[in-house]
Structure formats: C-alpha cells, structure tokens
Amino acid sequence: MSAHGKVATTGKIAYPEAIVIGGGLAGSEAAWQLARRNIRVKLYEMRPLKMTPAHHTGDLAELVCSNSLRSNSLQNAVGLLKEEMRRLGSLIMECADRTRVPAGSALAVDRQAFSRLVTQRIESCRNISLIREEVKDIPGDGDVPVIVAAGPLASEAIISAISNLVGVDYLYFYDAVAPIVTLESVDFSRCFWGSRYGKGGDDYVNCPMTEEEYNAFWEALVTAKTMETRPFEKLVVFEGCMPIEEMARRGREALRFGPLKPVGLVDPRTGKRPYAVVQLRKENDPCTLLNLVGFQTRLLWGEQKRVFRMIPGLENAEFTRYGVMHRNTFINSPRVLRPTLQLKARDSIFFAGQITGVEGYVESAASGLVAGVNAARFAAGNPPVVFPQETAHGALCHYICTADPEHFQPMNINFGLMPPVGGRIKEIDKKIKISDRALLALKKIEEIVLDGVAEIL
C-alpha cells in the first residue's frame, strides 16, 4: 500500500478509503470518481434530516433553481466542459443525458428524474456508503483523503470547521459579483486605458460618457427589471455592498459621485474630463477579461446585457459572466488551494464545488470530478494530476487558484479563461479551435486520469 493511503480490511478484502462531505453536484461526482477507482467512500449528506434554505428534497445532486445545465455546444465553453466530463466518465453527465428534456441547444433535465437517478446510482454502488448526517468537523487523520463539497449553503457547523482550517479571513458568505466582458469585444475607438491621476499606469479601461449618454444610462438602469430576492438572501442586499441600480435610485447624480466618478481622468480624444466614466479592471493574467468596477447588480441577465451595452465602448460587449448578488459560501482559493484542489496546507484535504469559487451546476460537478480523481490518486499513493489549462477543467482550476486573491469572486467557465488562439479568424472559428485543442490536450492526459478505473460498480 501507498505511503499515505489508508487501508481498511473486512475479511479478505483490503481497500483504501476516502470521505466526502456533501452529496450535491460536486460531492456525488467526487464520490463516484473515487468509487470507480476502487476506493471505499463514506459520503455524508445532511438532507433530509437537516435541509438548506434552497433544497426541497433528500435527493442527491438536487438542482436548486433552473433545470438547465446550459449549452451543449462545443462552441460554448460550458458545452466543452460537459464533453470533457463525458469523456472522463462523469456520473452527473451520464444522469443528465439520460433524463434530458427538449431545450434546443441547451441540456435541460427533468429535475426530479435527474436527482433520483444520481441517488439510485450512488445508493446501489457497493463502494459508497451514504450516511445521512450533518458533519460538524473536518474528519481525517492525514492518511484518509477528505473532500469538502458542502456547497454554497453549507451548514453553520461545517462553516465554522472550514474557517478553523483555512482562516476566517479566507471564507466568504455571499457573491457580490460585477459582470465580466471579454477584452476583445470592447470598442477601443470609444474608450481608453489609464488610471485616475495617472497613478498605476494602464490598469483600467475607461469608458467616458457625455451628459446625454449618462442620463440615458441612468434612466435605463433605474427602470430595468431585477431578480427576485428570496428571504435568506435579504441579508446580502441590505448589509452587503450596494447593487449599482440601488445606488442609482438614490438620485440622478449618485453614480457620478460613486463608481462613475470622472475625477482624475482625462479623455485623450477631447483633452477634457468626461461627464462620467465607467471603469473596467483586468480580471485575469494575461488580460483577456475585464470586470465592470462597482457594478455588482441584481438586474436580470437580459437586462444587464441591454443596459450595460449602452456604455460607450461596450455596445457589442460579450459577457462571460453576469453580475449576481446572492448567498454563497466560498473560500479564497487563490490563497489556500492548489490546482489539484488540495489545500496548500494539508495534502489530504480537498475542496470541490461552488465552495471553491467555481460558479454553476456544471462547474461544480466538474470540480468534483477533479477532486475525486486526485483524492483517489492520493489514496493510492500516486501524485495528483494537474489538468492542463488548455482543457476546460484545467482552465477552471487554474483560475480559482491563481486569480487575484484581493478581488477573488466566483466564476463560470468561459473561453476567456483558456489560453487564446492566435490568427485573424472569425470569433466562431476561434471557439472551435479552442475546443479542438482542449479535447486533444485531454486525450494526452486521459491515460493518467483514468488510471485505476475499474468497471465493477
């Protein structure tokens, strides 16, 4: 047996063990990946004994809101992520494909049939013991790998255990996310690089507004439709930082003295200070994505596209993430996690799902897959796999572990997280090239990722 894998014995059978906390999308996928590599898993799920504010059933992998797993196309990064998962034997993708309902090019599922099927597959898997219990401490003695996948609505007890592990400063309780656009889609004939008073060099893209443009934008913003606030999310809106539309409602000038203040900025095209300025900050390195500074919002996604495209320079902006404000428990992964999803401070502890700072059903399940693969390798005494950044799995893990820790906010998968492809080719061809490259890169590591998989469940 390995240097650090623990072996348990019953009768003649000897097997390494692992623990997974949380039977959501990430935890179910992680448990499955461990089990199919012949690791004996204890999967802890507190429902239905203790419910979260958003779940309604005791089923595993319950979809708490939409029944859509988004695009299925390889011209879309989430479609690519799903295809990679299929090729790596994902339980979540298999159950989603089997419970699919018609939804055009998206993959939508019959939500009850989907989570029932995941539950049945886990319950009937001989390598998994499903334990219906709230976990209050992070178990494990350093030999047994533990995957924490307690989700955005993790129970208070486990939150306190996580904060003891990672430090209270590195654990957050809500998203206040501003939209992100691709650098490529910004019209630089209408905006300019620079920092206030010239301090900080070309750190920001500045979108200058005339008085007329500002007034039209303000009108659209205060009358746009917003998302419904659920009771458990009220705290966020009233105690957290303020949504841009809420601030705008305080008066026509409020934004000009807030995030749209023009002070310290001169438009090189006019040589004058603009009436108002929207600033965009670099979101990643190399800079392919930009976030709209101070634009945390609860506007409906369609409304964000309509209203924020009124900003000069953003008329054709491609949004890779829309703004949201909701309850969400997540750790500061850039500070505490490695791209293998192991804690920097403790090799045997892995994190997976929304709690790592990935955003979305598919992204959560995909991170569960990576954590499951690496926890299995840990249990078997093998070194972990770092998925290449050219793959959607690798790009996601790379982002959460290398993003700016000071401004870390959860992220959906998108092509902007993957190394760009060069050449003067159409946008759509670039996406196809990135997907082809990803599947090729995945093929190269398939042997090592699928090492130890046994079809004996």
Ligand SMILES: Cc1cc2nc3c(=O)[nH]c(=O)nc-3n(C[C@H](O)[C@H](O)[C@H](O)COP(=O)(O)OP(=O)(O)OC[C@H]3O[C@@H](n4cnc5c(N)ncnc54)[C@H](O)[C@@H]3O)c2cc1C
């Ligand atoms: C209200 C809300 C709506 C969302 N809507 C969408 C959407 O429409 N589309 C989308 O793509 N994403 C959505 N998300 C984001 C995210 O994709 C989902 O939350 C997703 O379920 C996250 O997967 P997960 O495995 O990380 O967490 P979960 O699926 O929540 O799984 C975590 C599991 O851990 C269990 N658990 C918690 N604490 C303990 C404990 N101490 N002991 C044992 N078990 C525990 C929970 O009961 C839960 O089953 C939404 C999030 C929220 C909060």
